[in-house]
Amino acid sequence: MSPQKSWPDVESHATKRVTFGLLDAHPHRYSTPLVYQLGSHRFQMLLGRRPYESIRNDFHVPFAVARQVAPYTWDYSDPYHQALQSCLTRDPSQRAAASDVVERVGLVVALSEIRRQLLEVEERNLTGRIQIIGDIFEDGSGVRSRGICDGEGVCVRYSNNISASDGNGILDGQILNIKRHVRIWGRLVHRNIEAFRGWALNVEERRLRVGFISTWRESVAVRRYLQQNPSADRRVLVRGVAQGLFYLHSEGVVHANIHPDNVMIGNQGDPYLRGFDFSYDHRFEVPPYGYYDGLHHNGLQRFMPPELLDGSIRVPTQTSDVWAFGCVSDTH
Structure with missing residues (x-):
């Protein structure tokens, strides 16, 4: 994405689902x-x-x-x-073509539905207020870009493309995951947790995505930081990550995705956790939709506890977080 590009304001006039009857079944x-x-x-x-x-x-x-x-x-x-x-x-x-109409209207209806449901759990809608000032880049925790919102630096992390043509069941599952992500992260406030700013909706080249917005911090993942600063006091870093994890668990939250790319170190040596895609509150919520299906395909088995690897449990727990923390703490 070229510099100085703004996300368009994609607020929709459509307020309810539209179906095409028989046209849906055989669009061609x-x-x-x-x-x-x-x-x-x-x-x-x-x-x-x-x-x-x-x-x-x-x-x-x-x-x-x-x-x-x-x-x-x-x-x-x-x-x-x-x-x-x-x-x-x-x-x-x-x-x-009928297929083109179905796709375009489906995207708009999905956009309207996601906006409505996200506003139910988090009012910080930044759609149309984000100006991208740097190229999109990908790291071990997803696709991101740097931007400006209301004069302040922000980091935009993009969701996967949301498909409105795979059936309402899949779309509803995607919305459920996004709502949980925003609801959990939006309530977390701690110096060792990435600061949430809001969310934004984006449609570009008929791709619908959600941007999860955080405050911009000059930082690198822990492994790169240690390579650049071999004399850093690792005990201080481990303590900061442990404090962030303790805060999450005191709030009833299971992080569920702790690995080195989700442990960041700021330019002042301040560690913090990020990556709340799969986090959930074990006191009130069922485990995340579709988590187990993708768990073994993201290359993070090294940080999974034995009970997840052998199938004894299906989703991570707070004790799983502790195991992953122990693995990350010994990362070189």
Whole structure:
């Protein structure tokens, strides 16, 4: 991503789910006339009036079409209405395919649903307020970039792409994970915990992602820090990480993903924990959706306790955190 690029404000006018009936099942089987009918029908639903509403006699409609009168006049520029407008292009060769309409509308509806549900658990919505000032980079804890929000430096960590076309079950599971991530991290305040600033929604090239925003800190992962500072007092670093972990556990939180790339050291030698993708409150919540399925594919088996590796338990616990902490503390 080039410097000085802002995330667009993608607040949606769509406020409820839209389905396409039979069109969903076989999107490639339908011709452009049917797509045109789809657009007209959906605008009729949205606007509460028929196509060519000003023409009272149906027999006069073909004459209006010959004069290139549009079925609707609109003053909307949001992605939802743009997707529907693409159905009403006069040139059939330029008209959107049904599959394209399903994808575009699905993204907007998913965007609206995620925004609504995230606001239920965390009000710090920074959508449209983040200016990216550095290239996207990837480290062992995900894809990130540096930005500015309200004049202050922030770090944007991107979620995986959210698919709105894989069925509501998968989308609902993704939303559940994102809500849990934001709810848990958003309530944590401690000097040895990465500081949460808010969240933002982003659609780019038809990819829907959530940005998890933290305060920018000049820091590196613990292994790199020790390579750069071989004489650093490791006992001080270990104590700081232990204090962060103790705070999490006192709040009922299981970190569930402790490894060297999630232990950061600031430029003043101040350690802190990050990476709360799989964290959960064991007092009130069921374990994270889909955690076990991805656990053995992220290359972190070295930091997993025996009871997770042999299948005795299915998800990490606070005692699992302690095991991972012990492994990280001896990292060279």
